[in-house]
Amino acid sequence: MRKLRILLVDDDPYILSGIGKDLESEGYHVNTAESGERAIAxxxxxxxxxxxxxxxxxHIDGIQVLKAAKARSPETMVxxxxxxxxxxxxxDALRLDAxxxxxxxCEPEEIKFRVSRCFERLEASRKIRLYEKMLPICCVCKKIRDDSGQEPGTGQWVSVEKYVWEKAGIAPTSTYCPQCAAAVKKEMGLE
Incomplete structure (x- = not known):
């Protein structure tokens, strides 16, 4: 698993050094910026x-850094x-999605706790987006539940062919993969 990346921005070198070292000791990859301009770069x-x-x-304050971070990646925690x-x-900061x-x-333990809490929320958000993108497929008949435009879990079950045609305009054809073709031939006694 990759190290979580943190950008620490402050015009006080003691803050950059102290908090930076504390967070690196927790296993995070920390980059620093001594100004808002450098942070945006x-x-x-x-x-x-x-x-x-x-x-x-x-010149460039923390609110402008917040806006730049969220504009680049709304997922980035600030x-x-x-x-x-x-x-x-x-x-104001919370209204702008801080x-x-x-x-x-702040005490080192408090900042470590807050950072940890931010990453817990980030992980939960990433899992939710992943689950939202998953297609429910019946493990028996292989139909797909199409929840498009409906409350999740209430969509109609449709064939894979119909789903692909309606969503992508692609007309799939039926065939056998090599393993299934060999199994069918064996079952029919054609080998």
Whole structure:
């Protein structure tokens, strides 16, 4: 399994070093950016599973980093970290899809817990999307339940051929794979 990738953004080198080392000791792959500009450049170069960004920075702030991260990949988790938090900034960040919001200074155990919680939610979200893409196929007759435009689990059961024709406009033909052809020949005594 690949290491989860974190982009840590802060204009304070002590924050980058301290939090970065703590997260690397937990087994995460951590990249750092000392400004919002550098963070946006890194986001364009590499995919990150989580961005931890300071809220207040010169020129490009944490909200702009949040927007850039979500625009590049809505799945990317974003944790806003600030020493100047107020209710208004927290609400603004959460309205813009920030996944968490923390006040500095923070204890190493607290940031590790919050990061872990972000990754748990990310994993759950990825599983849900995977399950949503799965096609229910009957293990006996091999029909597919087509839930398109309906409540999941309530669709009609249709043949594979009909499903492929309706969804992709492809007319499948029936044939035998080599193993099934050999089994049918053997069963019919044609070998």
């Amino acid at each position: 890194r986001l364009q170069e590499t995919h990150f599973d989580l961005v931890i960004t300071d809220l207040l920075m010169d 944790l806003i970290l600030t020493g100047y938090g107020d209710m208004s900034s927290a609400i 996944d968490d919001y923390m006040l500095k200074p």
